[in-house]
Amino acid sequence: MKPTQFINQLESNFTDILDIGFIVNGEIKGYQHKSDLDPEDVEGLVMRLYFLGMDPNKQIKFFINQYAENRFLYYIKISDEVWLFVLSDNNNFAKLHFFIQYLLSDIDATFEDDEHEEQPLTEEQEKMESAKRIQNLLFPSMSKLLEPFSDAYFYYEPKDVVGGDFYWGKTTKEHQWIIIGDCTGHSVEGALGSVSVMSILNQVFEHDMSPHLLIKALHKGLNDIQEQDLTQGYGIGCEIMVIKYHKKSHTVEYSSNGLSMYLMRDGITKYKTKSSSFAPEGVLKYIRSRKIKLEPNDAIFTCSDGLPDQIGKNGRKLKVKGMLAPIKEHKEVSKKTIEDAFMKWKGNAPQTDDVIFLYLKA
Template sequence: METVKTLSLKLLNLGISNDMPYLLKKRIQFTNGICTFLCLFMVFLFAVGYIITGSWPLAFTFLAYWVIPITMFILNSYGKHAYSRWLFIPATFLYFTISSSVTLITFFKSGIEPGILNIYLFRHYSTPALLGLFISINRKEEPKAFTSALLISLFFIATYFIALNSLGISLEDFTKVGIGIPLNEFFLWTSFMISVSEILFLMSINSKFERTFLSQNAELASQKEEISTINEQLKGQKEEITMQRDVLERVHSNLMASINYAQRIQDALLPTRELLKEWLPPHFILFKPRDVVSGDFYWAASRDSKIFWICGDCTGHGVPGAFMTVVGMNLLHQIIMEEAENDPSTILLRLNRRLEQSLRHEESTGKKVADGMDLALVVIDTHTRTFQFAGAKRPLYFFPKGGELEKVKGSKFAIGGGLAQGKIFDTHTFTFASGDRIFLFSDGYPDQYGGADNRKFMLKKFRELICDIQAHPIEEQSTILEEKLEAWRGKTRQTDDILVMGMEF
């Protein structure tokens, strides 16, 4: 029993795939069901027809009908569903035309009067065939297929009656009684049973699909309601996100306005290019902030016969570093210009002490700011043609004209950083001649990532680069350094603020 059920389901779903539309699945299953039913029913008619007539040719006309459903099964299995449904109608009419002709020939050869059977035989079987026509083919969606199937079917009907006339058989001749009448009753009842069975089968299939359809509709309605709820939630979230975005845009706009204003303040504190040209010998300054404002700064001043030239690198970058540069430049102005201090090491010591005092909140808040700066300071005496250098964790590169690079290390101590006592800054004194060059720089250039392996440029490579460009005028070296930097960096984001300063005596 289980095997029969499995086989029935396989035949019913032959040629159906999950991605098909619902209505197409319904039509294919109905077509497969009709074919299965007709195959079984024709076996029944084969047996009954032989028992009543005793004629094997007449009985086999029923089994010959199997050609039609088997062909439809094959077409469905290959995905030719429309051809399968279309073929069912004209093929059925053709079959009944042939079977009626076989019946006539059988009765004529046997000497049995066909009686009224032969005029109504085709009409009996045309009823279920026409029923199949209206069920299988949708005249609204498939008008051409419906019309062609109907016309071909009518052609077969006409052919049958024309064949009768060509045989000299008049319709009036079929009023005789005999075996034709009981056979006619048999075929009339079989025709009726086929029609009723098709209708019942259709109702069964339709009921099944209706239940499935209603179940799917209920599920879809539930999903629709769930989606509607989700949409409402998403709408609320979208409105909230839009509000948050607007707030963030306002905050960002205000923040950028503040940062841009801070940039103007920082630019105002930096010495102008005109003043630098007035105070300093030939020089260059390569200054590339990572963000809008910078934690690196350069500072210069001229007092009496002395020129003060400073390269500073404050803790951090961006806004925090920029605030530190403002504090540093303000303190340097106090120490150098107002207090007239000339010794580089003393300037660094005072700067360290003042910065610690400015950033100390331990007494009021219990916290201590450990930020500070690295700094290189050069004091040039134009009368004695000497310069002095002191560094807080920053070196100086000195190139005597025609000589080799001489690296002068700074102190291991930074300015600030939470330690006010015990720091030592040494002053280094040099005599310079025309053509000698000095270089100050922050750690931004050597620390820049790039190259094929995305590694740091490194201090060694930077020192070699400084040596390589000494054949060029001092004013051109900034451009060369920037080009080398961009080639190294590529698409990598700038790592830190960059400051490189060079001067030729």
């Protein structure tokens, strides 16, 4: 596996990664800089710590160093010649560490030099990468949004490099806002829709509004920027789940125009919502917010339709029943339940839609 392939695997599963790269035989390779820090300063510190970690008397395999306020560097030894470094705003690297161990146990860990063998990007690939950079600029730090919860898991995987599924959020003194959404289309088409939606959300959001009013404001904003009439099925379509979490009371206030909410409390209760894909004005006229008071051990779960609609190697869809089976079996969600069920069902079959899902426990 080439270094870039390894990095892509990590970035698609851990959205709080800022800078990342390899040190191969004393040289930085595949460095990807996303943080607001000076890249030369980061590289200098990376190399100084690398040489400390290479001390043969200490036999270090991995370590964590605080670089600045809310900036942490994680190192892990991949082989005698290769180290991986990750800069993140989250100092909890446990999941990342075990995921790397999982990758290394499942692949040939011989790393080849990309510089001589990697083919230049085609014009289409360059456009896709540009779209990804723009979309990522609007994505919030999901690790920060999940901080108020005792347990949480978030999964995001577009069908292509970019897609129509997206996430958005805001933190206020009393509330945590988290949104997942599904815009019409895949690839660049879907990404353009998601960028438009996230931009409008930033404009119309008010901290004291109810979730259903945010959805209404979003759709008004979409109508305002489009000449087409959305009631005729044209333009940017978007189904979203808006969650407003009251931190003190552990109450979830939510609203949606098409995505379902699942409550896990002595079983699973599904709260279905009406989709606005074909008749948005009729749905939005009657849309309301609901509240769920989360008791100890209660959790909620929501996802886009890409998860149950994934077609497996047998040619059939996973469906809601297959999606919820691991929750019923394990009585809870962890990184190894729904994601594993999705990957097992998918097998070698291509991913058929963008996938995003969210699990939150008070």
